[in-house]
Amino acid sequence: MxxxxxxxxxxxxxxxxxxxxxxxxxxxxxxxxxxxxxxxxxxxxxxxxxxxxxxxxxxxxxxxxxxxxxxxxxxxxxxxxxxxxxxxRANLGGEYSTINRRLIIGFNDKAEIKQLVANDIAGVFLTGHNIKGETRQSLTAFLAELQQIRADRGLAPLIVATDQEGGPVSRLSPLLPHQPALATVQTDRESSYLYGYKQGLGLRDIGVTVNFSPVVDLKPEGPPGALDFHSLIATRAISADPAEVVQIAKPYIQGLEAAGITATLKHFPGLARVPNDTHHFSARLTTDKPTLLTSDWVPFIKLSQASSSWLMLSHVILTAIDPDNPVSTSSLVVEGLIRSELGITNPLVTDDLTMGATYNRGFCKSVFQSYSTDIDYLLIAYDYEKYYAAVECIQAHRKTQ
Missing domain, CATH: 1.20.58 (Methane Monooxygenase Hydroxylase; Chain G, domain 1)
Structure with a gap:
């Protein structure tokens, strides 16, 4: 036995x-x-x-x-x-530079990220694990050092991005004062503007250039799905009314821009009707296109037209346009819908490509599909080491074409 x-x-x-x-x-x-x-x-x-x-x-x-x-x-x-x-890491100014210029990555090792910054990586992403132990002064000094590396090599300024939405997603707090969620701000223009301006000044003083905010997904009608562990859009969205979302988000964006910070509209095509959490699972948005045009997409369209904000692409599969690929990897959505039909010319950035919805279908496949579209920047944030796999994958595919 x-x-x-x-x-x-x-x-x-x-x-x-x-x-x-x-x-x-x-x-x-x-x-x-x-x-x-x-x-x-x-x-x-x-x-x-x-x-x-x-x-x-x-x-x-x-x-x-x-x-x-x-x-x-x-x-x-x-x-x-x-x-x-x-x-x-050793290939300074070499064959990987062209790829690097479209990648924004997280990091954990300062010496490592300095090398990649010198090799023309487009940007870095700040979050809880890589600012742990930093003071506001030390983080500001480190980001200034990174920008000086760029200047010394004659490269474009480094994009420094973070998620400082306010409320539950405030990656730089407590280094920056914690603000309540934007949805709790009074709906008058002045309150929203001052909220964004105050937030923007704090971000600018540290050295951030792009804020992945505001969330302009509509507020879901029901509670989060049983397996929604991280998206939790109901706690982050402004309103279920697209007009109200625009009313609050527009002056907020203007406040950020007045402080010198670029805003980011997220998460296109909207997560209000999606029960699954794309951090871990594949998700499909099955709503028809006419309905989305008059509801979920209204904030993305109007706010893109009214600002220089970036647009973040989620990993949801938009079945009305491309039933096979997540939005963040789909040329049908990017070139066909966003660029051509909706006329949005603002810079596009993917959501984190190490999230389950893209990683589980094949990281290399997802990365190269994204790289092959008109998406400006690919984000590799949580699992920063996947940057190396992404570069290998893109380079390998380029050599076969």
Whole structure:
């Protein structure tokens, strides 16, 4: 009986090892990224130890071979990643510069991001994990140092982006004073303008240039879906009335712009009617186009026409235009709908491409599809190390064309 239990447990451990090996460096495992390879090796040794206690030689041999194979695969992947990272970081002014100019990335290592900034990366994204331990003064000094690197190399100023919406999404607070959600601001123009202007001054003083705000998705009628862990649009949206969204968001954007900050309208084509959370799952917007034109898309269209705001593209599949690909990867949506039909010429940026809705369908596929459209900037924020995979993927596809 003990032998049967041991074989069962060892088999389960091997199955877990296979899943882990196939998903090494998955964004969901980012919290253990720095020690993941070592942890995997320790786990493999544990499996080997369990396998050695099995008396049946054939089963023991199979489990040992499987474990050694997994360790070999993981080691090859780790070595390949490190070599690619070093090659890309060292390629100053080289073949990757053209790709870099369309990428905005998160970071965790200051020395690493300095190298990439010198190699003409379009921008950096600030959030909780990479400002941890910073004071307002130290963060300001670091961003000034990055801009000086650009100036010394004769490169365009670095885009410095963040999510400072106010309310639950305030990435730079408490370095910046926490503001209530924009939806709670009085609906008169002056209040919204002053809210944006005050926010913009704080962002500008630190060194931010682009704020991924405001949320102009309509407020959903019902509660969040059971699996909506992070989008939570109902807590971030201004109103269910598109006219009211425009009324509040327009002076807010003008306040940001007066302070020298570029706003970003998000998340086209709107998440109000989407129950799934694209941070983790694929999602489809099945509403017909005439309805969207007179409701969800009104704020995006009017505010794009009235400002120089960027437009952030979500990872929702807009079935009325392209039933196969997320908006952030779809040329039918980008060139066909946004650019041609709606006439929106504002800069476009994807939502984070390491989110589940794009990563799970194939990160390389999603990245290259986005790169092949008229989207200005590709965002790789949460799992910043996926920047290297993105560059490799784009470069490989370019060479085959």
């Amino acid at each position: 003990k032998q049967r239990i041991l074989m069962l447990v060892t088999g389960i451990l091997v199955s877990i090892g296979v899943l882990w090996c196939l998903n090494l460096k998955d964004p969901h495992l980012l919290p253990i990224r720095q020690s993941e390879y070592v942890l995997f090796l320790v786990f493999a040794l544990f499996i080997l130890g369990a396998a050695m206690g099995i008396r049946r030689r054939a089963i023991k041999a199979i489990l040992v071979v499987c474990t050694i194979t997994l360790v070999t695969m993981a080691s090859v992947e780790e070595l390949r990643f490190r070599q690619a990272r070093e090659a890309i």
